[in-house]
Amino acid sequence: MRMRWLGKTGLQVSELCLGTATFGGLGHFKVSGEVSQEEANCIVKTAMDAGINLINTAELYSGGLAEEILGIALGSARKNAIIISKVAHVPPVPGVNAGGYSRKHVIEACEGSLRRLRTDYIDIYELHGMDPHTPLEITLRALDDLVRQGKVRYIGCSNFTAWMLMKALGISNEHGWDKFVTLEAMYSLAERSLDQELIPACEDQGIAVVAYSPLHAGLLSGKYRRNQPWPTGTRIQSVEEAQWPFEPEQIYTIVDVLDEIAGERNVAVPQVALNYVLTKPCICSLIIGARNISQLTANLKAMDWQLTAEETKRLDKVSEPEQLYRSAFYWRRSIS
Secondary structure, X not given: OOEEEOOOOOOEEEOEEEEOOXXXXXXXXXXXXXXXXXXXXXXXXXXXXXXXXXXXXXXXXXXXXXXXXXXXXXXXXXXXXXXXXXXXXXXXXXXXXXXXXXXXXXXXXXXXXXXXXXXXXXXXXXXXXXXXXXXXXXXXXXHHHHHHOOOEEEEEEEOOOHHHHHHHHHHHHHHOOOXXXXXXXXXXXXXXXXXXXXXXXXXXXXXXXXXXXOOOOOXXXXXXXXOOOOOOOOOOOOHHHOOOOOOHHXXXXXXXXXXXXXXXXXXXXXXXXXXXXOOOOOEEEEEEOOOOHHHXXXXXXXXXXXXXXXXXXXXXXXXXXXXXXXXXXXXXXXXX
């Protein structure tokens, strides 16, 4: 398993990160997976035996059940894992103050995650989204206190806009508080909007990007083809049911090129899509979820090879996002 530096933390983490949104399957997370404790034990062990040391979870996943399952699955191997968990911006369980980034919820959520994970500390504790109702100063001070208490080693954010990320970094810098070291965000051949503002911001600030949905909920797996019926038993049964933004024709065109490269390489289509994400600046690791061992082992094979520059350009061209403003163009031009 190849390793990369996690921004400026001094930590090295695996290029693949094991996601746990498939653990438990309660509520709307049922569509992600219903991995039982026994299955999770096997998935976690297989991943760590393959060299994966970064594991992603959250209090929001199945209302905390995913954290419980992960804590049991890790057992004594916890010391070899770098755990990312997240405080929910929306209530994961009933209660008027069970979500959001008030000092009350941030501290209570962290303590709850520690109990469920059966650990004394969380390696990286992230804000799961943006909370428009709580001033960042309150939230960032609470996170800094958790670091100073030893309950959290590093902090990060997920699903932040570029301006919100920079605002948070500015506030932390002004007060001498711990700063975000990670940005967890959606990135794939089908969703490259990070290229416009967030990737340049993270490059400038030395923040590591942990990419989720690198196969765009399976749409880049090769199962979805032009002029063919959509597969059954998958997370997305129809265009109408999809929760991920995408244009069907763009997906089909991207998959055509993925298929070409996969054929030339004699590898599976998902391996090409996963490899592509790792060619992008600031991407430290990409999150792969698994409903079973076969899915995990198939994705692990993506680490056996790397895309060439020419192959990457072919995929860049077919997936180029619409430029809402040409700032990304001028940024790339200025540093080239």
